[in-house]
Amino acid sequence: MSKLRTLMTAAAVAAGLLAGAGARAEDPFKVGFVYVGPVGDMGWSYQHDQGRLAVEQAFGDRVETTYVEDIAEGPDAQRVINQLAATGHDMVFTTSFGFMNPTLKVAQRFPETKFEHATGFKRADNVSTYSSRFYEGRYVVGHIVGRMTKSNVIGYVGSVPIPEVVRGINATLLAARKVNPEVVIKVVWVNSWFDPGKEADAARTLIDQGADVIMQHTDSPAPVQVAEERGMWAVGQASDMAHFGPGAHLTAIVDDWAPYYVRRVGAAMDGTWDSADTWGGLNTGMVRLSAYNEAIPEDVVALAESVRKGIEDGSIHPFAGPIVDQDGRRVIGEGEVLGDEDLLKMNYYVEGVQGRLPK
Amino acid sequence: MNADWALVASGLLTIVTAATPLVLASTGELVAEKSGVLNLGVEGMMVVGAIVAFMVGVETGNGALGALAGAAAGAAMSLLFAVLTLTLLANQVATGLALTLFGLGLSALLGRPYVGAVFVGLPDLWLGLDPLVWLSLALVAGVAWFLQFTRAGLILRAVGENHQAAHDIGYPVIAIRYGAVAFGGALSGLGGAYLSLAYTPLWIENMTAGRGWIALALVVFAAWRPWRVIVGAYLFGGITIIQLHAQGAGLPLPPQLLSMLPYVVTIVVLAAISRGAVRGRLNAPASLGKVFHASG
Numbered sequence: 001m002s003k004l005r006t007l008m009t010a011a012a013v014a015a016g017l018l019a020g021a022g023a024r025a026e027d028p029f030k031v032g033f034v035y036v037g038p039v040g041d042m043g044w045s046y047q048h049d050q051g052r053l054a055v056e057q058a059f060g061d062r063v064e065t066t067y068v069e070d071i072a073e074g075p076d077a078q079r080v081i082n083q084l085a086a087t088g089h090d091m092v093f094t095t096s097f098g099f100m101n102p103t104l105k106v107a108q109r110f111p112e113t114k115f116e117h118a119t120g121f122k123r124a125d126n127v128s129t130y131s132s133r134f135y136e137g138r139y140v141v142g143h144i145v146g147r148m149t150k151s152n153v154i155g156y157v158g159s160v161p162i163p164e165v166v167r168g169i170n171a172t173l174l175a176a177r178k179v180n181p182e183v184v185i186k187v188v189w190v191n192s193w194f195d196p197g198k199e200a201d202a203a204r205t206l207i208d209q210g211a212d213v214i215m216q217h218t219d220s221p222a223p224v225q226v227a228e229e230r231g232m233w234a235v236g237q238a239s240d241m242a243h244f245g246p247g248a249h250l251t252a253i254v255d256d257w258a259p260y261y262v263r264r265v266g267a268a269m270d271g272t273w274d275s276a277d278t279w280g281g282l283n284t285g286m287v288r289l290s291a292y293n294e295a296i297p298e299d300v301v302a303l304a305e306s307v308r309k310g311i312e313d314g315s316i317h318p319f320a321g322p323i324v325d326q327d328g329r330r331v332i333g334e335g336e337v338l339g340d341e342d343l344l345k346m347n348y349y350v351e352g353v354q355g356r357l358p359k
Numbered sequence: 360m361n362a363d364w365a366l367v368a369s370g371l372l373t374i375v376t377a378a379t380p381l382v383l384a385s386t387g388e389l390v391a392e393k394s395g396v397l398n399l400g401v402e403g404m405m406v407v408g409a410i411v412a413f414m415v416g417v418e419t420g421n422g423a424l425g426a427l428a429g430a431a432a433g434a435a436m437s438l439l440f441a442v443l444t445l446t447l448l449a450n451q452v453a454t455g456l457a458l459t460l461f462g463l464g465l466s467a468l469l470g471r472p473y474v475g476a477v478f479v480g481l482p483d484l485w486l487g488l489d490p491l492v493w494l495s496l497a498l499v500a501g502v503a504w505f506l507q508f509t510r511a512g513l514i515l516r517a518v519g520e521n522h523q524a525a526h527d528i529g530y531p532v533i534a535i536r537y538g539a540v541a542f543g544g545a546l547s548g549l550g551g552a553y554l555s556l557a558y559t560p561l562w563i564e565n566m567t568a569g570r571g572w573i574a575l576a577l578v579v580f581a582a583w584r585p586w587r588v589i590v591g592a593y594l595f596g597g598i599t600i601i602q603l604h605a606q607g608a609g610l611p612l613p614p615q616l617l618s619m620l621p622y623v624v625t626i627v628v629l630a631a632i633s634r635g636a637v638r639g640r641l642n643a644p645a646s647l648g649k650v651f652h653a654s655g
Contacts, residue, residue, distance in 0.1 A: 038467060038564040040474040155607070188606045191615060195568040196559040198599070201377055205603040208369045220566075222559040229480070243477060244561065355609035 029091070029269050031055060032084035033067040034077065036096035041194060043219025043238040044255070045069060048095045048118075050239075051257030058262045062269070073098025078105060085110040091268050093261070094118065103127060114268050119164075123275055130260060133281035134164070135171040135343075137253035137289055138215075139318035140282075140308045141235050142175025144250055144292075145183075145213045147300045148233050152182040155206025157199055157216040157223050158189040161358045163346045165217045170350045171318045172215060177352055179303070185353045186211055196222040207232055213250075224249055240290035252290040259285040279340065283312040319343065324351045370600060372487050376558055378589075378596030380405070380550040380567075382495045384574035385581065385588045386502055387546025391437075392578060393506060394539035395519035395646035399455025400440055401547050402571025403462020408433040408548025410466040413555040413562045414473055422481045426491060426552045433548015434541045436462060441540045444650075445533050451648050463565060473562045480560040491553050496589070498546065503585035515539060519644035522651040532651055550574065582642040 033052050037045035052065050066089065068080050077099045084092050085106055091114045094103045100120035107115045107127045115127040123129055145154055154176065158165055169187060176183040186209060188202040195218075203214045203223035213233040216223045221244035227234035228245030236242065236252025260280065267273040280286035289308070292301050310316030319342075321332035326349040332338060338346075349357050384401050391398050398404075412429025416422055440458050443449040481489040506512040518525045518535050526532045554570070555562055573595065581587035598620050605612055 040467065040471060040564045042475060042563055186607050186609070188603050190603075192568075194563075194565075196561065196563055196566050197377065197380075197554065197568060197570070200559045201373060201600060202603050204369070204373050205600065205607050208366050208373075209604070209607040220559075220563055221561060225559060225561065243475065355606060356611045358613045358615065 027088070028062055028064040029059070029265070030089045031063055031065045031265055032089040032092040033065065034071050034080055034084070034092070034094045034096075034099060035067060035069040036071060036073060036098070037194065037219075038070050039067070041219055042221055042241070043194070045095070047239050047255045048093070048257055051261040052093075054258035055261050055265050059265065059269070063265065071099075075102075078102035081106045081115075082109070085113045089113065091116070091265060114273055116264060121277075123277060125275055128264070128274075128276050128278070130264075130278040130280070130286075132255055132286040133279060134253060134255070134287055135167045135318055136281040136311050137287045138168045139171040139175045139311065139316075140289060140304050141215070141251060141253060142172040143179050143307050144296060144300055144304050145172070145215065145233070145235065146176030146178065146180040147303070148250065148296065149176075149180070149183060149213050151210050151212045152180065152184065153209070153211045153213075154183060154185045155203065155209070155211030155214045156185050156187045157202045157206070157214065157218055158187050159193045159218045160191060161189060163344060166349070166357065167343055167346050168217055169353055170346065173350055173352045174318065174323070175307070183352065187349075187353065187355055189358060190218060192218070194219045196220040199223050200226050203227060203234075204230075214248075221245075236290065242290065242293075247293075247295075250293045250296060254288050254290050256285055256288050281311065282308060283314075325349065326351055326353060326357075370604060374593060374596045374600045375488060375492060377599055378592040379492050379495050380553045380558065380570055381574050381577055381592040381595060382499060382589055383491075383550035383553060384547045384571060385577040385592060386495075386499050386585060387433075387543035387550075388574060389543075389578050389581070389583060389585060389588060390502060390506075390515075390546075391540045391543030392647055393519045393583060393644055394515050394536045395522055395644050395649065395651070396441075396444065396536050396540050396543075397451045397455065397648040398437065398440055398458070398540060398543060399452060399575065400436065400458025400462065400571075401574050402567055402569070403459035404433040404436045404544050404547035405462075405551035405554070405571045405574075406466045406565065406567045407436050407462045407469075408551030409555040409566060410470040410473070410551075410562055411548070412552030413476070413478060413560075414469065416478045416556050417473065417476050420479075422478075422556050423490075425478075425556050426549060429552025429556075430545040430549040433551065434545040436548070437540045437544020438537070440544070441537050445536050445540070448650050448652060451650075459571065467564045470562050470564060474564075476562065478556060478560045481557040489557050491549070491557055494549075495553075499585050499589055506585065516644070519646055522646045522649070526651070526653060532653075536651075547571070547574070579643075583644065584642065 035045040039045050039049040056065055071077050071080050081102055093116045095118045097119045100122055103115050103117045104122055107124050117129050119131045120129045173185050190198045190202050199218045199220050200222040203226040207230050214223050214227045215235045216237050221241040224234040224241045224245040227248040233250050234248040235250050238255050240252045242249040317337045319338035321336040322334050323331040325331055388401055408429035411432035412425040415428035416425030443454045444451045483489055514530055518532050522532045577591045580591040
């Protein structure tokens with residue numbers, strides 16, 4: 001299904017771009033984007049496309065952008081990336097973890113083209129990697145939900161149990177317990193990044209089981225809608241989901257790729273680009289929180305803001321000890337913080353998260 | 360105790376709503392297959408029904424009009440399929456798959472301005488369930504009665520069992536199949552409309568997320584009997600919801616396994632019923648998927 005679409009898009013890209021080749025010197029700087037989902041997903045790929053639009057806005061006629069959406073992770077991806085490089089793109093952003101090896105292979109063949117790969121860990125002279133510390137946003141949100149819950153149960157709609165998602169759950173719990181030691185988190189995994197129906201069912205289940213705040217690490221706004229319908233609180237994911245549940249939506253943890261994309265394209269244009277690994281947090285603007293719900297008491301907003309500033313200036317670390325895991329095992333003690341290495345392979349729940357982490 | 364009952368009641372309601380799009384789409388496909396036409400485009404018809412219903416719902420603010428438009432869009436999609444397979448004698452399997460691809464692309468195109476739009480959802484009619492749930496049950500009853508007890512139903516089944524014989528007696532095989540396919544398309548469209556108007560009132564690309572394929576499997580699971588479609592759909596919805604509850608309650612079961620369960624049960628039931636007597640062991644219409652040409 002998506003294979004055929006990919007083939008067709010690849011062909012369209014080839015046809016469209018071959019026509020524009022030639023006379024390179026006066027050409028605008030060409031930037032290509034490869035998305036794993038449709039731009040209309042209201043989540044991950046949508047936010048990357050917002051970043052692309054910001055690049056166009058920032059540089060106007062000096063850039064020309066192309067995007068290819070809904071590209072399956074696998075051999076198709078390599079063909080599409082290759083196509084973009086071969087049709088005179090000076091820079092290519094590949095925005096899903098599974099595009100890692102295809103990106104590197106194509107990068108070898110096109111040493112003059114600059115590549116940027118999201119969420120991966122393999123680099124080369126012309127391949128940079130970048131990701132966001134989404135967990136910093138969740139740590140701020142944890143303080144809010146810890147104060148807003150009356151039942152002391154936070155419902156969490158999980159996608160797939162990988163360290164990225166587990167880190168978010170743990171950061172939320174550690175923060176919530178700072179302000180409310182009674183808080184527990186119930187997690188329901190839906191085994192999908194995107195299935196509105198199932199996400200909604202998971203949210204309903206969690207509310208039925210006593211949760212009065214719904215958080216999610218899946219991409220559709222369905223859980224926010226369910227919370228609105230049932231009169232509960234919710235926190236949006238990836239993009240601002242407030243208009244799907246204006247009453248319920250406390251805030252959203254927004255992936256904002258725009259500042260990074262503008263900065264990197266700018267660097268590539270003026271020749272200062274180099275291969276780097278960026279894991280940006282709140283202080284880089286790559287993660288931010290959308291507007292707070294007016295129903296949140298002022299002192300809670302003030303607390304959240306102070307935590308946000310603390311993370312930005314480095315005085316607060318979300319994973320500062322003591323941290324105890326679900327089985328009572330001490331992970332780190334007072335005065336220690338978890339390093340990036342440990343964060344990247346986090347595979348346990350901290351104390352207060354209910355249920356077992358699927359292995 | 361009271362809270363427990365509330366939990367059970369709420370869980371049951373969730374199961375019923377989760378099953379409703381499947382009941383609608385499966386019942387429609389069952390009628391088409393009973394007439395001998397295999398339309399694998401259910402997913403595509405559902406997703407087009409979902410976006411058209413949502414567009415009309417948002418523009419008019421009227422859920423009933425939206426549902427009607429969704430059904431009409433599904434029927435229009437199925438007529439495209441009917442022209443290709445029944446009039447131009449294209450292969451049904453390939454055409455059905457193409458219809459799904461076409462539907463996914465078309466709905467994404469139509470839906471672009473509607474991503475992020477808000478629709479209020481359908482009101483509850485009775486027992487906390489919206490009108491489409493009740494309509495789905497009425498439709499199953501109606502289809503069961505039609506196929507079993509009416510002359511027209513008998514003719515439709517005859518066309519599905521042996522189109523040559525039906526033609527020789529003088530029944531308009533192609534016309535009857537057009538009707539059955541259009542009905543199937545309308546119900547698929549209505550199933551999609553249920554998703555975008557009631558279940559999760561929003562539009563997102565590919566929001567049917569594979570439910571059309573499950574609906575197809577349910578027809579086989581139900582051995583082409585309308586009442587069993589309800590059993591199958593509610594069983595499927597039930598397992599899905601119960602596994603979510605099990606997770607929330609912290610039962611140490613791997614969610615991957617639980618997500619797989621509904622499909623495993625489908626396979627097991629298929630295996631079990633296909634062990635029955637050889638004659639019509641699956642009760643499949645004998646002419647299902649076969650091309651009919653009047654001269655042949």
